[in-house]
Amino acid sequence: MFSRRGFLGTAALASASVVSGRVQAASIPEAPHMDKVVMQPPLHPSSGPDYRPVVTLNGWTLPFRMNGDWKEFHLVAEPVVREFAEGMMVNLWGYNGQSPGPTIEAVEGDKVRIFVTNRLPEYTTVHWHGMIIPSGMDGVGGLNQPHIPPGKTFVYEFEMKKSGTFMYHPHSDEMVQMAMGMMGMVVVHPRDQSFRPVDRDFVFVMSTYRVDPGTYLPKVNEMTDFNMWTWNSRVFPGIDPLPVRLDDKVRVRIGNLSMTNHPIHLHGHSFAVTCTDGGWIPESAQYPETTTDVPVGAVRVFDVLADNPGDWAFHCHKSHHTMNAMGHDMRNLIGVSRKDLARAVGKLAPDAMVMGQSGMAMGNMEMPAPDNTLPMMTGSGQFGPIEMGGMFTVMKIRDGMARGDYSDPGPYQFPQGTVAYEVASPAAEPARQSAPTTKMKM
Ligand SMILES: [Cu+2]
Numbered sequence: 001m002f003s004r005r006g007f008l009g010t011a012a013l014a015s016a017s018v019v020s021g022r023v024q025a026a027s028i029p030e031a032p033h034m035d036k037v038v039m040q041p042p043l044h045p046s047s048g049p050d051y052r053p054v055v056t057l058n059g060w061t062l063p064f065r066m067n068g069d070w071k072e073f074h075l076v077a078e079p080v081v082r083e084f085a086e087g088m089m090v091n092l093w094g095y096n097g098q099s100p101g102p103t104i105e106a107v108e109g110d111k112v113r114i115f116v117t118n119r120l121p122e123y124t125t126v127h128w129h130g131m132i133i134p135s136g137m138d139g140v141g142g143l144n145q146p147h148i149p150p151g152k153t154f155v156y157e158f159e160m161k162k163s164g165t166f167m168y169h170p171h172s173d174e175m176v177q178m179a180m181g182m183m184g185m186v187v188v189h190p191r192d193q194s195f196r197p198v199d200r201d202f203v204f205v206m207s208t209y210r211v212d213p214g215t216y217l218p219k220v221n222e223m224t225d226f227n228m229w230t231w232n233s234r235v236f237p238g239i240d241p242l243p244v245r246l247d248d249k250v251r252v253r254i255g256n257l258s259m260t261n262h263p264i265h266l267h268g269h270s271f272a273v274t275c276t277d278g279g280w281i282p283e284s285a286q287y288p289e290t291t292t293d294v295p296v297g298a299v300r301v302f303d304v305l306a307d308n309p310g311d312w313a314f315h316c317h318k319s320h321h322t323m324n325a326m327g328h329d330m331r332n333l334i335g336v337s338r339k340d341l342a343r344a345v346g347k348l349a350p351d352a353m354v355m356g357q358s359g360m361a362m363g364n365m366e367m368p369a370p371d372n373t374l375p376m377m378t379g380s381g382q383f384g385p386i387e388m389g390g391m392f393t394v395m396k397i398r399d400g401m402a403r404g405d406y407s408d409p410g411p412y413q414f415p416q417g418t419v420a421y422e423v424a425s426p427a428a429e430p431a432r433q434s435a436p437t438t439k440m441k442m
Helices: 005-013 174-179 338-348
Strands: 065-067 070-085 088-095 104-107 111-118 127-129 153-159 164-169 184-189 200-209 228-231 242-245 249-256 262-266 271-276 291-294 298-305 310-316 378-381 384-388 392-398
Touching (some): 104 111, 164 174, 164 249, 164 298, 184 200, 184 249, 200 242, 249 262, 249 291, 262 298, 291 298
Parallel strands (some): 104 184, 242 392
Antiparallel strands (some): 070 088, 127 164, 200 228, 249 298, 262 310
């Protein structure tokens, strides 16, 4: 990582009145690189206006340097290897060592200069989704700028006109580049720190991939039939939990750059959507929810008061989005006698496994899978298998956590007598309405 102090001396040289300075290639800041796939601690600003930084699930914030009154960032578009969860590596494209790229944080009113170096084998651009910027900085290749050829560096310069939550992604061969994981989030903090402050602030972007079992590369021409449903290119149990201190005010910022909507659901609380990529929602227009749909190409931000301690599931409510790669052509066999079926199938395919007679619970089942393939439903908790994959994680709300401590507090210690329990003996047969014995008159 580079030193920001070393650049303070240049402040006097730059004129504060210059809004669009053309910079020399020699002054490109070093590009920080990340090799870890777990949430990095919040990056507190050491220069410029102060703010309470966000944390990125399984990700990090891109450090900046001040150059005069400009905040300078350096993104490097490049091939990366991303671990979706332990046991599965995927060859993606991303930025600065990871896919998605690092979160870019700034403050309303900041002037930012973002260098983009292209180390991909084809051209690219960066579009700043939702941000109010000059047309020539909007990043649609061919329309707003020439595409950035491989090996070249372009510069984007604009003012962060409004605070909020935005996204970045290419507008250049985007079917391929988005399917390969090129995206990231932008958080612009309000200049007035008293505007809707929170104690904890999480951000992530949702994306989907088609990675066939046993392979390492997404199919980039897939349009609908995705099989990996990811938050920051991770799937459960690889997605970081959200550690929260009891009674903290928590903000969760969610971007959707997948090709379908995701109804995102938090257990144990109600929340209000407070911001979209269009801006802050007035308090008079907010209403309580427990699930909010995040449309394609949109951001939804909710604020929640974490006043209910425990381990709370936090997930997409489309059931197949909380699973990993699965066979699509499975028949529904609930209620079919496994013995009869096994006998019939066994004649045709001696190694076949007949499943699904009483549902598809997989707690005690180990299925053979090709290399680099995660189980369809996986993960375990203190009471047994969780049987999830994809877009699922846990908000862990604990009394006694330190402010700003984002370490995983481990499983919840349930107070005695607060967990659903088995009763000693079966209840009496429930009363049932018996069928009418006489014919009804029609
Ligand atoms: Cu979903």
